[in-house]
Amino acid sequence: MQKQPTVNALISPEGSLEILSNHEVNRLKDRSEGGLYQLFRQCALAVLNTGAETDDTNDLMEAYADFDIRLVPQPRGLKLEVVNAPASAFVDGEMLRAIREHLFAVLRDIVYSSTIANSVPGFRRDNPEDLTNLIFHILRNARALQAGRQPDLVVCWGGHSISREEYSYSKEVGHQLGLRGMSICTGCGPGAMKGPMKGATIGHAKQRVKNGRYIGITEPGIIGAEAPNPIVNELVILPDIEKRLEAFVRTGHGIIVFPGGVGTAEEILYLLGLLLHPDNADIPFPVVFTGLRENAEYFEMIDRFIRNALGDKAAEKYEIIIDDPARVAQTMKKGITEVETFRRAMQDAYHFNWMLKIDPVFQLPFEPTHESMRALELHRDQPVHMVAANLRKAFSGIVAGNVKQEGIKQVEAGGPFEIAGDPVLLDPLEEMLAAFVAQNRMKLPGDSVYIPSYRIVSGGH
Incomplete structure (x- = not known):
């Protein structure tokens, strides 16, 4: 630049x-x-x-x-x-x-x-309870947890590299959410992270909502690539991507996913890996995938990939709504009402989802290196949440190679990260990554031609 x-x-x-x-x-x-x-x-x-x-x-x-x-x-x-x-x-x-x-x-x-x-005496970085408590304390210290406030926080995920039309759609979804009194939490950057916030400011203004929240949650490795947009009025920096992802699902009351690239795919795999855990089967958590009519094919591809990798049960955890911002907001409002009813009945906090079970494999930091990427267990002969966890790590490594300082250095020094495993998983993965590249979802518009930070290799390890 x-x-x-x-x-x-x-x-x-x-x-x-x-x-x-x-x-x-x-x-x-x-x-x-x-x-x-x-x-x-x-x-x-x-x-x-x-x-x-x-x-x-x-x-x-x-x-x-x-x-x-x-x-x-x-x-x-x-x-x-x-x-x-x-x-x-x-x-x-x-x-x-x-x-x-x-x-x-x-x-x-x-x-x-x-x-x-x-x-903290006895704190262990490999203990799930200690890690969740650490995230809670960081959020509380940042005053991001507001006791007594009714559930209203919608997490919006999606690409920072999106078209003007996709940005306008995300803004209209945010507008509809704002009209219904809901607040927005995103990864705090541009594109689908900024659009919903910008739209919500107008919805809040029309409804005279004076305490609207526009929370940006990030981490040091990504903040340089996704600097906080100016609408964010509460910024929180978690130590790493795993704690950032947990902060989203602990504080948010529902999640909307707009079209995106590998970062968005990583978030989807993380979320579905959690929701598929048997201990979370009865916990209401509304999830909507949405985009313009021309994004229908994109979400069909995401849906195929999920069903192939995680099974049809995973597809029951989300609803796909195409080109209907009002319905997206209505669906989210209804889902969050169910969240509120459930939390009240279970005497769980509105401001932090303590009941959600998060397996340690989703909490412990994954350090993408050429060795750790090549060693990922990408096959179906394991529990479904482990399939999601390992695919999440693969996407995380690609994100690191694309935009994180340490990942970029590794790729420059040792070439692309190699991703190996079962072709049943990797063929659809390669197809989806190729589509992301073709749709310019890997880099910001105007950048030079995308140079892949990864290479899919056939066979096992």
């Missing part, structure tokens, strides 16, 4: 974190591998670059190689000094308030995530 004009500025806190301990300050200044400086700088630059069309973290970091961010202690707290920051984050020399909020949300979540686990 081309570097834009830059600005130097001293920034006061906005709403999230105003004081730090000496230990926290030292960790944020620490530029070694164990320090937090590089992570903080990367996430801060992504936030300051809101609105730019790039989905390559490496490109962003290289374009602003001279960007720096420093902590400036003050008698009453602290300020942040930004050096060579994108000028688009400022108006008449003042940083946009939304971006200032996001910048301090980055600081808040990076500091908290790095200290909370170490402060």
